[in-house]
Amino acid sequence: xxxxxxxxxxxxxxxxxxxxxxxxxxxxxxxxxxxxxxxxxxxxxxxxxxxxxxxxxxxxxxxxxxxxxxxxxxxxxxxxxxxxxxxxxxxxxxxxxxxxxxxxxxxxxxxxxxxxxxxxxxxxxxxxxxxxxxxxxxxxxxxxxxxxxxxxxxxxxxxxxxxxxxxxxxxxxxxxxxxxxxxxxxxxxxxxxxxxxxxxxxxxxxxxxxxxxxxxxxxxxxxxxxxxxxxxxxxxxxxxxxxxxxxxxxxxxxxxxxxxxxxxxxxxxxxxxxxxxxxxxxxxxxxxxxx
Amino acid sequence: xxxxxxxxxxxxxxxxxxxxxxxxxxxxxxxxxxxxxxxxxxxxxxxxxxxxxxxxxxxxxxxxxxxxxxxxxxxxxxxxxxxxxxxxxxxxxxxxxxxxxxxxxxxxxxxxxxxxxxxxxxxxxxxxxxxxxxxxxxxxxxxxxxxxxxxxxxxxxxxxxxxxxxxxxxxxxxxxxxxxxxxxxxxxxxxxxxxxxxxxxxxxxxxxxxxxxxxxxxxxxxxxxxxxxxxxxxxxxxxxxxxxxxxxxxxxxxxx
Numbered sequence: 356x357x358x359x360x361x362x363x364x365x366x367x368x369x370x371x372x373x374x375x376x377x378x379x380x381x382x383x384x385x386x387x388x389x390x391x392x393x394x395x396x397x398x399x400x401x402x403x404x405x406x407x408x409x410x411x412x413x414x415x416x417x418x419x420x421x422x423x424x425x426x427x428x429x430x431x432x433x434x435x436x437x438x439x440x441x442x443x444x445x446x447x448x449x450x451x452x453x454x455x456x457x458x459x460x461x462x463x464x465x466x467x468x469x470x471x472x473x474x475x476x477x478x479x480x481x482x483x484x485x486x487x488x489x490x491x492x493x494x495x496x497x498x499x500x501x502x503x504x505x506x507x508x509x510x511x512x513x514x515x516x517x518x519x520x521x522x523x524x525x526x527x528x529x530x531x532x533x534x535x536x537x538x539x540x541x542x543x544x545x546x547x548x549x550x551x552x553x554x555x556x557x558x559x560x561x562x563x564x565x566x567x568x569x570x571x572x573x574x575x576x577x578x579x580x581x582x583x584x585x586x587x588x589x590x591x592x593x594x595x596x597x598x599x600x601x602x603x604x605x606x607x608x609x610x611x612x613x614x615x616x617x618x619x620x621x622x623x624x625x626x627x628x629x630x631x632x633x634x635x636x637x638x639x640x641x642x643x644x645x646x
Numbered sequence: 647x648x649x650x651x652x653x654x655x656x657x658x659x660x661x662x663x664x665x666x667x668x669x670x671x672x673x674x675x676x677x678x679x680x681x682x683x684x685x686x687x688x689x690x691x692x693x694x695x696x697x698x699x700x701x702x703x704x705x706x707x708x709x710x711x712x713x714x715x716x717x718x719x720x721x722x723x724x725x726x727x728x729x730x731x732x733x734x735x736x737x738x739x740x741x742x743x744x745x746x747x748x749x750x751x752x753x754x755x756x757x758x759x760x761x762x763x764x765x766x767x768x769x770x771x772x773x774x775x776x777x778x779x780x781x782x783x784x785x786x787x788x789x790x791x792x793x794x795x796x797x798x799x800x801x802x803x804x805x806x807x808x809x810x811x812x813x814x815x816x817x818x819x820x821x822x823x824x825x826x827x828x829x830x831x832x833x834x835x836x837x838x839x840x841x842x843x844x845x846x847x848x849x850x851x852x853x854x855x856x857x858x859x860x861x862x863x864x865x866x867x868x869x870x871x872x873x874x875x876x877x878x879x880x881x882x883x884x885x886x887x888x889x890x891x892x893x894x895x896x897x898x899x900x901x902x
Contacts, residue, residue, distance in 0.1 A: 500760035500761075501770075502760035504743060507736070512736055514734065515734040516736075516747075517722070518727075519810065520748075523719070529757060623738065
């Protein structure tokens, strides 16, 4: 496999991590997060500073990035998760801009807006793929557990969920923390794949790109998150021949999906053996009807 | 000790006094009703009991413990379940999952076992499903278990919401206008159903209605409120004969 395709695969895995977190938080728990890039930045800068300036092992640095991101989510979440949904979304937006400005101004530590160059490229395909598969397994387990059901109950009707005894604040905080951990991991891997980071990589555009992936794939489906991470990461590359038009095509495609199928491509469909079987039976019935 | 004791409960919304010095004692095993015209403050009383609103003044005790001001989920965990006037199901959940989610307190596996399955998780999930199926049998919804709850007909949604409340195995069940939107046949069935669950689950039930006929056949004791104030209390017969109640419902005779 050529280096180019390996690169796209690694990027898919890195994006998938951030999208999985968002899918759990926004899709399943119902909390919009427009500041995912802020958590990527926390993870990326923590891990990078530890590997470049303190020469710590990659795994330790990644773990530190995950923890720093999780800690940030708890600090941000504690006052804002009690607010109604829209206020929380705005708080995340403000948070990510604050992180970006902080990084730009802490020049000694972060290199300011010039960024950090010559980061060792530890993120290989096995590392990225292995991490993504483990994360996918964990999140898929979670949404099917009683805790995952409680998260969805909060999304569907928070008052009714509270009335059957669900501690909605606690579940929101946990979803937010898992989301932050996955984003922190994604950021750490991204920095050590690209080999260079600067604040502009973690702008609002990055956050939007990630939330679009969640909505595109299907808000209520982990399968959709995976599908969107794969297609929307590789699509701009596949369209590279079309040069400047590729971003227009990308944008148009997202708009078409939103108009034709607002619940996202997969809606709430999941790729499980039982669902595949039901789908095949459905097709067979259609086929026989046609004859 | 009364099961639920409400003392001098008052709730103001700005300048409007929605509930005015409301007091009520519910004994274990009884079937109680609060009736009154629309806008009398009935649902506000439910929202105060379940912690959705904090009272302006007054106290609520459940099984001897003060529950005033506790968060809603803690009050639910203590054994008070409710339904809503404008049905609030988890509409994108299947019928089965609506009930299974409410059975949650009968599973104890941790949030970490949510990420990594363990034998305990499998065992407890199986138990939750069995509980949920038993409740669906009770409300006759087994056939529709895998449908989305939002696709059920109205009457079925009402029954599902009661099943969801029963799934919590509460000590006290609050029913907010259970007969709203039902035709007379459905209402009769509902009355039978409420009597059945009252016996079977050894429940204490407090229900809100503004249809007199529903309450008359069911309740042991009725509280009548109007504009937030208690205007009468007693057995169905006593309340029905009370001139103040008749006035609140039908208005006074006017000299022409």
